[in-house]
Amino acid sequence: xxxxQSIFTILKNKxxxxxxxxxxxxxxxxxxxxxxxxxxxxxxxxxxxxPPSRDYFMGTDNLxxxxxxxxxxxxxxxxxxxxxxxxxxxxxxxxxxxISGYLGGLLDRVLSFIMDSIYAFxxxxxxxxxxxxxxxxxxxxxxxxxxxxxxTYFRMVRGxxxxxxxxTYIEMAKALGLPSIRIVLKHILPHVTRTLMVVFSMNxxxxxxxxxxxxxxxxxxxxxxxxxxxxxxxxRGFILLGYWWIMLFPGLSIPLLAVxxxxxxxxxxxxxxxxxx
Amino acid sequence: xxxxxxxxxxxxxxxxxxxxVLILYTLVFIVLRVLPGNPVLxxxxxxxIPEEQLQALMRELGLDKPLYVQxxxxxxxxxxxxxxxxxIIRGRPIASDIVDKLPATLELSxxxxxxxxxxxxxxxxxxxRARSDRVKAIIRLTGSIVFVIFIPALGLSLQLLFxxxxxxxxxxxxLSTTGYxxxxxxxxxxDALLRLDIPVxxxxxxxxxxxxxTLGLVISGPYMRLTxxxxxEIMESKMIEAYRARGVRDSKIxxxxxxxxxxxxxxxxxLQFSLLMGGAVLTETTFNWPGIGTYLVDKVMYRDYTAIxxxxxxxxxxxxxxxxxxxxLYALIDPRVRY
Numbered sequence: 001x002x003x004x005q006s007i008f009t010i011l012k013n014k015x016x017x018x019x020x021x022x023x024x025x026x027x028x029x030x031x032x033x034x035x036x037x038x039x040x041x042x043x044x045x046x047x048x049x050x051p052p053s054r055d056y057f058m059g060t061d062n063l064x065x066x067x068x069x070x071x072x073x074x075x076x077x078x079x080x081x082x083x084x085x086x087x088x089x090x091x092x093x094x095x096x097x098x099i100s101g102y103l104g105g106l107l108d109r110v111l112s113f114i115m116d117s118i119y120a121f122x123x124x125x126x127x128x129x130x131x132x133x134x135x136x137x138x139x140x141x142x143x144x145x146x147x148x149x150x151x152t153y154f155r156m157v158r159g160x161x162x163x164x165x166x167x168t169y170i171e172m173a174k175a176l177g178l179p180s181i182r183i184v185l186k187h188i189l190p191h192v193t194r195t196l197m198v199v200f201s202m203n204x205x206x207x208x209x210x211x212x213x214x215x216x217x218x219x220x221x222x223x224x225x226x227x228x229x230x231x232x233x234x235x236r237g238f239i240l241l242g243y244w245w246i247m248l249f250p251g252l253s254i255p256l257l258a259v260x261x262x263x264x265x266x267x268x269x270x271x272x273x274x275x276x277x
Numbered sequence: 278x279x280x281x282x283x284x285x286x287x288x289x290x291x292x293x294x295x296x297x298v299l300i301l302y303t304l305v306f307i308v309l310r311v312l313p314g315n316p317v318l319x320x321x322x323x324x325x326i327p328e329e330q331l332q333a334l335m336r337e338l339g340l341d342k343p344l345y346v347q348x349x350x351x352x353x354x355x356x357x358x359x360x361x362x363x364x365i366i367r368g369r370p371i372a373s374d375i376v377d378k379l380p381a382t383l384e385l386s387x388x389x390x391x392x393x394x395x396x397x398x399x400x401x402x403x404x405x406r407a408r409s410d411r412v413k414a415i416i417r418l419t420g421s422i423v424f425v426i427f428i429p430a431l432g433l434s435l436q437l438l439f440x441x442x443x444x445x446x447x448x449x450x451x452l453s454t455t456g457y458x459x460x461x462x463x464x465x466x467x468d469a470l471l472r473l474d475i476p477v478x479x480x481x482x483x484x485x486x487x488x489x490x491t492l493g494l495v496i497s498g499p500y501m502r503l504t505x506x507x508x509x510e511i512m513e514s515k516m517i518e519a520y521r522a523r524g525v526r527d528s529k530i531x532x533x534x535x536x537x538x539x540x541x542x543x544x545x546x547x548l549q550f551s552l553l554m555g556g557a558v559l560t561e562t563t564f565n566w567p568g569i570g571t572y573l574v575d576k577v578m579y580r581d582y583t584a585i586x587x588x589x590x591x592x593x594x595x596x597x598x599x600x601x602x603x604x605x606l607y608a609l610i611d612p613r614v615r616y
Contacts, residue, residue: 117300120596124555125573126301129585132577133308205425213559216429217574232429239433240441240448247437251430258425266421 015267019201022260026253030075037069042224045069049243059245061231062238070226071249077227078257081138081220082207085145090200092146093153094192098184100154101161112158119151127210131219141220145210149203156199160192194272201265205258212254228254283608290604294597301593302586306348309582338364338583351586360587364580371587374572379591380463381451382568385492385560386553387464388485390546392493397500398542402535404501405508413505420501423494428556432491432563439487449565451484452477488564492556496549503545507538547603551596 011017029036039045044064045056052059058067096115100108118126130144164170165188173183214220215229223234228250235246335341339350351361360371397420404416439446451465452458458477461468466485469478511517511534520530558570565571569588576584 113296114300117297117593118304120297120551120600121301121593122551122555122558122596124558125589125592128558128573128577129305129589130308132580132585133305133582209425209427212427216559217562217577219577229427229429232427232433236429236433240436242437242441244434244437247430247433251427251434254427254430255425259422262422262425266418 010268010271013267013271015263015270017267019260019263019265019267022256023264026075026257026260027079029072030079033072033076037066037072039066039069041065041069041073041226049238049246051243052245058249059243061235061246062243065224067245067249070231071228071253074226074228074231074250075253075257077138077221077225078208078211078254081142081145081211082204084139084142085149085207085211086200086204088142088146089149089203090153090196093150094157094189094196096150097154097157098161098189098192101158102165102180102184102188108158111154115151115154118148119155123148123206124210124213127214128217128219131214136219136222138220141211141214144214145207148210149207152203153196153199156195157192160195161188164188164191194268198265198269198272201261201268205261205265208254208258208261283605286608287601287605290601294594294601297597298590298593302352302590303348305586305589306351309586310344310347338362355587355590360590361583363576364583371584374584375569375587375591377463378567378569378572380460381566382557382561382570384451384464384466384485385488385557385566385568388466388489389492389496389553389557389560390549392489393497393500393549394542394546396494397497398504398538400497401501401504402508402538404505405512405534406531413509416501416505420498420505423498423501424496424552426495428491428495428559429563431494432487432560435487435491436564446483446487448487449484451481451567453480453484488560488566491563492553492560495556496552499545499549500542503541504538507541508534511537544603544607547599547606550599554592554596 011020039056042065044060045066046060046064048060048062048064050056050060050064056066056068058071061067061070096111100111127141127144127148130147131141134140134143161184170183170187173187211220212229212232215227216233218230218233221227221230223230232247232250235243239247332341339347342350354361358372360375363369363371363374400416400419404413407413407416436448440448447453458465458469458474461471465481466478469475469481512530517530517534520533557568558573560566561568561570562574569591573585573588576588
């Protein structure tokens with residue numbers, strides 16, 4: 001779908017390129033964690049509560065672990081949970097949205113109502129309750145986040161399907177006797193993908209914050225696994241004593257990664273509106 | 278004629294809340310109860326309980342009945358105002374806990390909205406007044422990314438700055454001394470004013486500033502964009518052109534334009550509510566604010582399923598009611614709304 005030329009226009013967009021750089025830095029950090037980190041993320045690397053210095057350039061935490069190494073390894077858990085969650089909710093939400101919008105009728109009305117109810121509810125609160133019920137673990141947190149965001153995709157895809165469904169070319173495809181599945185997948189889905197990209201990256205930013213919040217409540221990993229939100233929670237007693245570096249670096253990584261995705265989303269949506277004009 | 282129409286519209290919209298609440302209750306019920314695992318065992322966190330004692334506890338909590346009976350029993354009791362009893366603190370009715378905690382969350386929400394309006398509308402307005410496109414772009418971008426701030430991180434930074442280093446504001450809680458102050462509504466800043474107790478009012482205000490600033494800043498983004506975009510749109514309209522043609526001063530024109538922005542801003546506040554409630558949970562935990570959010574997290578730690586279930590329903594009702602109020606306000610403001 002994308003030609004070389006259009007990839008260039010996409011990368012020329014400042015929002016997208018900045019966002020991509022930020023996200024890719026974190027992705028490489030996660031992949032190359034073993035090489036980048038100077039110390040083990042779970043074993044003491046030196047004396048506890050050392051301020052940032054040449055040896056520990058983000059300092060050490062209350063157990064003497066290197067904060068930088070924990071940030072590096074923490075990106076793994078974060079990216080893994082967010083990737084699983086967004087992929088699941090994107091796939092399920094898009095599929096349900098396509099079916100519901102295309103078929104219409106009672107099914108559509110019931111599904112829409114359920115989705116709207118979940119959508120209107122504070123997502124974080126629902127995610128917390130779901131992950132409690134499922135049990136605290138990274139994969140369960142991913143499932144909880146996924147459930148919460150299904151309506152986001154459903155509503156967008158369904159809306160798009162409704163607006164495309166009555167176009168002449170779809171009616172022609174129907175008149176030709178093409179099976180519904182083929183019409184939906186080959187003639188409707190491609191028109192949704194662009195908007196889907198905006199929602200996808202926006203949703204990733206949201207999912208990052210939700211993951212961090214769940215971690216902050218101890219609902220994702222068990223100690224001593226490094227995780228940004230969980231580290232913040234564990235360190236908060238020391239933070240108020242003045243050991244600011246325990247908070248600052250995880251506290252900055254979470255919004256920075258989320259900003260990366262938000263910028264991509266912002267950029268893609270400006271590109272889409274520019275094209276429409 | 279019109280009044281009957283609005284009344285009917287209100288009634289129908291109010292009835293729509295019921296299925297929404299039911300759906301969320303059902304979802305949570307399915308996840309909490311139908312999925313495998315014994316809630317009592319999970320709540321107690323141990324498997325070494327004599328079988329008879331476990332059975333007795335299950336009976337006491339009504340967990341030995343068939344699931345569908347549990348489902349409807351809870352619903353019927355809830356309507357009667359009985360939200361069940363805590364699984365952890367035996368026999369403690371959840372309803373009284375919630376009545377205790379709800380005003381604190383309400384107070385935090387109100388002040389957060391005030392702060393976010395000041396920050397968001399203020400910056401948006403400044404952006405619209407600024408002549409340089411650069412400033413506008415920066416404010417627009419700020420508006421779309423400010424939501425990424427992680428509430429606990431911002432909250433802890435503010436605590437560190439204003440409490441530890443500057444010593445100006447407390448790190449948490451609602452009042453420094455609770456002994457002599459008897460609340461009326463439970464919203465302390467309001468209660469202090471009602472009792473004309475200025476020291477308590479200042480104390481309560483000092484406690485609310487940091488949490489409300491944290492939450493208010495995080496949700497202020499949409500207001501920035503909304504104000505800026507609407508102001509720009511109106512400034513290019515025929516109305517403003519007419520003012521200019523008549524030689525009205527610029528500052529006066531801005532004031533006129535600003536009034537038109539207030540309508541979308543007001544209606545948007547209703548849409549913000551669900552975001553606000555989610556943020557309130559994190560803000561409350563960060564600042565030890567004794568509201569529903571802290572209560573929920575507390576119960577989460579102990580896997581107190583009945584309490585979690587009740588909190589979810591309460592939140593669903595709150596969200597439903599807010600959107601109802603917003604819709605009615607909208608119908609009143611804008612007569613084009615069909616009802």
